[in-house]
Amino acid sequence: MRGSRCTLILLVAAFSWSGSAWGQQPGRPTSTQLVLVENGRSPFQIVRADDAPERTLLAASELQAFLKQVTSVELPIVSDTVPMGQHEIVIGRNAHLDRLPATVDFASLGPQGFVIRTVGGHLVIAGGADLGNLYGVYTFLEDYVGCRWYTSEASRIPSRPALMIGQIDDTQVPAFAWRRTSYRDIASQGSPIAMRLKLNGGGDWGLWCHSFFSVVPPEEYFQTHPEYFSLVDGRRVRDKQLCLTNPDVIQLVIHRLREMTAKEPHLPYWSISQMDWAGNCECPNCRAADDREGTPMGSLLEFVNTIAAQFPDKIITTLAYQYSRKPPRTLKALPNVGIQLCTLELNRSQSFATDGRAESVSFREEIGRWAAISRIIVIWDYTIQFANLVSPFPNLRVLKPNLQHLASHRVMGVYSQANREIGGEFAELRGYLLAKLMWDPDQDASMVMDDFLDGYYGLAGRPIRRYIDRMHDALERSGADLKIFGGPTDHRNGYLAPELIVQYDRLFDEAERLAADDPTFAARVQVARMPLMYAKLRLNAGDVDSRLREADRLFEIAERQGLEMFNEWDLTTAKFKQEVYDKLRAEQAK
Known part of the structure; x- marks a missing residue:
C-alpha cells in the first residue's frame, strides 16, 4: 500500500476520458521543478552503485531506455565512483545517495518497497533491496512519466x-x-511484463499444491504399503489421500522432501498438501486428531508441523481447502508453515467482506482465526468460471473490497487462479487490474479500469465500459449468486436476460464502429465481444439463422486468436464447434 505521497504533476501528457491527464503540456519550468530533458538535452545522469546487483542494473537500463523513448534523449548511466554531479537520478543505495540530505528508512521498505523523492537537483529512486529499486523505476515511469504496460504486447x-x-x-x-495470477500473459515470474506490473510470485515454489502423491506415489507404495493411504469406509483406498498419523508416512515424506530440496536449494516454498478431491483418512489415530480439533485440519496441520520442523530454512505450506478449510481449535502453525487458504465455495456477486451469505460469513470467521494461528497466509482466490472460460463473468467490482479485507488480516500473499488458456473474458483487463490492486488495494479501481480500457481499446473503450457497468448493475439488481462453476444459463433471467443482450449488442456495435479505423483496436474489440456471442449460443438467443451467423463469427475470431479451450478440462474449440454446428443444423432440418 502507498505511504506518503506528495507531488507536483509531471509536465507530460497521458490522457484519460474525463479530460484530466496524468500530466500537462510543457511550459516554463518553475523554481520547484527539475528539468530532466529540454531542447534535446539533459543535465542528468543515472547513478547506480559500482557493484550494483542484477535488478538494480536492470532498473538503470530500463529507466534509460524508456526515457529515451519518451524524450529521444539518452541519459548516461554511471557508477557511484565518478564525481557527484549537480543533477542526477540516483538508483538504490550508493555513495552518491549517502552524500545527499535524504534520510531513507530502508528497513521499513522491506525487499520490495521504495522511495521516490526529489532532493535539491537530484531525483532519488531507492528500494529497500534490489527488487525495490526496479519496482521504484517502473512506478516512476508509470506515475510520473505516463508510461503504461497493459500486456506483453x-x-x-x-x-x-x-x-x-x-x-x-x-x-x-x-x-x-x-x-x-495465472492469466497466461503475465503468469511467468521474471518476465518483463510481470516485472513491470510488479507481480513476483510463481517460480519460487518447489511443490505448488496437491502434492501428497508427488512425495508418496500410490503406484509405488500402495501395493506393498496400503496402510500409507487413507482409510475410507473401513478400507484403505489408493486414490484418495495419505494416512497422516502413520509414522512411516511422516518419515518417508521427510526423506523425499530432503531429496527434492537438495536438488533445488534456492526455492523457499514447498507445499505438502492434499490431493484435489475428498477422502481424508478415517483411521482411529487420524480421526482422534480431527475430533480433538473439530476439523480434518487437525491431523493435517500436525502432520505438516512435524515435517516443517525438519526444514527450518524452508516454508512448508499446505492447503486449507474444501474439507480442510476450517481452522483447528488449539493447534498453531509453526513459524515456517504457510497456509494456502482457498475461496472455492464463495459467491462472487458480492465481496466476501460484506456478503451476508452463509459461506461468506464462515469465510470471514475462518480467516480471522487463521490469522491468529498462522504467520504466513497465502489466499488462493478464483477469477475463473471453470466450465465456461469464454463467458460473461461480472466480478470486477468485488476485487478491490476483497483484497482490502485480506490486507486487513495480515495476509502475506494472494494467488488469483485465472484462465490459464489463451483468451477468456477480459483476461487482459482482469490481469492488469489484479496486479495493480494486489500492490495497493486502496487505489481507485475505477480509474485504473478506465485507464486500461482507454489505452487498450482506444475510443472503443468507452462503450465497453458502459457494457461492463450495465452488466454488473444487472447482476446486483438480480441478487443472484455468481459461482465459479456456473454459466450463462444460471443468469438467463438476470444479467443475461434477452432485453439486456440486445443492449449489450448495441454497445459492442458502437465499439466496433469506433475501432474500425485501427486494425489493432478492432481485433481487440472483437475478442472482447466473444463472451457475449458465446452466451447467446448457450442461451439459444435468436433464431437458428442468426445463431449460425453468430457461430461463424465466434469461431473465426477464436481461430484468429488461437483460442484452444472453452472450459478448463476437455471442451476444445474443435469439439465445441462441432457441438454447436451439429445442434444448429439439426434445428434447421426440422
Missing part, C-alpha cells in the same frame, strides 16, 4: 520533447509480499 509510451517533474515524496510498500 500492448503499451503506451508518451512522446515529449520536454520532461519536467515537480517535487516528489512518494513511499510505497506492497500490501501483499507475494502476488501472482
